[in-house]
Amino acid sequence: MFKRVNAALGARWIAVLFTVMFVAACANNPNNPNDPNGLASNVRPGTGQDFVVNVGDRVFFEEDQSVLNSQAQTTLAGQAKWLNRYPQYTITVEGHADERGTRQYNIALGARRAQAARDYLVSQGVNASRIKTISYGKERPVAVCNDNSCWSQNRRAVTVLNNATN
């Protein structure tokens, strides 16, 4: 789980993620005296950090697909539970594609992915009026190497809290 959080370097979360990476690094080190139980215990519940670190803000897709696999559904169910507990947040689901497609199609494919994630959240009880979607197509990669290990991280839908505090 923490490994995936480590990869989750969205531009909007730079500030948050410095902490996340620190926490994750601590969690991965059982000898660290500051984090004896291996949990992100210094993250305040109900914060943006809590959402990213303990719930997971993104789900991933197969090539040219917008189907949610079981791992994605688990993550989204967790997001829904969290969002239902903290109703003060509105969210934007950002859909993204990898670079191995043409620009216009990828814009629509990202939108399809965002819509799939949104629909799942709604099915789990999140009020649709709290959710906006946007697609960035292939324009906002988070991983830039030249193989599937990066492309698979870019094929994603990211749930962004619009009014988060730390």
Next chain:
Amino acid sequence: MLMRGMLKTLTVFPNLREIGRMALRGAVLLGFAAAFSQPASALVEIDITQGNIEPLPIALPSFASEGAEGSVAADMTSVISADLKRSGLFNPLDPASFIQTNMNVNSTPRFGDWRQISAQALVTGTVIKQPDGRLRAEFRLWDVFAGEQMLGQQFYTTPENWRRLAHIIADAIYERLTGEKGYFDTRIVFVDERGPKDKRVKRLAIMDQDGANVRYLTKGDELVLTPRFSPNRQEVTYMSYGAGDPSVYLLNIETGQREIVGNFPGMTFAPRFSPDGQSVIMSLQQGGNANIFEMDLRSRRTTRLTNSTAIDTSPSFSPDGSKVVFESDRGGTQQLYVMNADGSNAQRISFGPGRYSTPVWSPRGDLIAFTKQHQGRFMIGIMRPDGKGERILTEGYHNEGPAWSPNGRVLVFFRDTPGANGGPQVWTVDLTGYNEQRLETPDFASDPSWSPLIN
């Protein structure tokens, strides 16, 4: 004794709004002269209907200068030579091989000297500074084997406009020798890209078709994509991530004024003008579906052209406006479809292995260019509007987004390179597929779109 044609000049006051060049302030005069009729059989010509063309050897001795400042005459000759060379149809000969030297527009060519170095065409010229500060450029195009003048013209312009004048002369030479309209006095709008791959800044930019005179049209504060030229105004339509939903915009290149196209309930993208410039066709995203809509720019009326649960995008009109080619994954993967302009009777036209996208109809109407993906390779290809006669012009790691030159002979597209330091660059390829060239840009560049002929 040589028969030499006279230089004929007809002064034309171009409509500044139509021409739309900021640099063209004041009385810009463009000249025109008729070709001098000679027996057609005697004249050198290029048959550009052939597949692999042997470039025509052409000699372009540096234009003479009379009172013109600096190296403008030599610079103009270089621009003309570079235009002709890049077309792939001409082979400008090395000036070091020239036997007859110090040529000007009134020199009598010693045709034997030019035949000896295998020149088939010869261009002579002179650039003269006028008392009022303008430049007068005169040139003659000669058939070396027939020993005859094929063309003689003179032009007036302001000194800062010298590059454009060179392109106009190159167009005249191209047109006289190929029988088709030139495309050198044109511009390309594109997306300038800079910064690391995961923090790319994109700006709309415009340049002459040879890469000169780059000018930026947006500041880089908003993500901008897929600019397309208006066929008859100094406008581009493009997609931008501003406030609210990402949307299709119109931008006036001269005034910088911009506006959102329509008031759609969702993201609009993949815009393109109709051939008469009076409407924009684009995709509207609603939920997981993208459908194609047209908006009349005068009445603001919108028309839905497709109604599917698929991704229908990248629409492009046929030049007569009667049909639209687009891509859709309604059959499972991205393929090309042609429908009537009212949205009826959509028929799939692409059937080869792989995925087809970004179709664009040639301004001549005879071909559709596209991107094709197959087995991890990205290709630029062409096919006839009925889907037959598919030919791949270039292929590699990533080639995308072809756009036509206004005469339908050349495609401009972008080629991306892999990895963290990779980025797109603009390339051109002609219909033969043999003449592929990179177009120099200041930084990474993508989504090129060609202007119509300015005149």
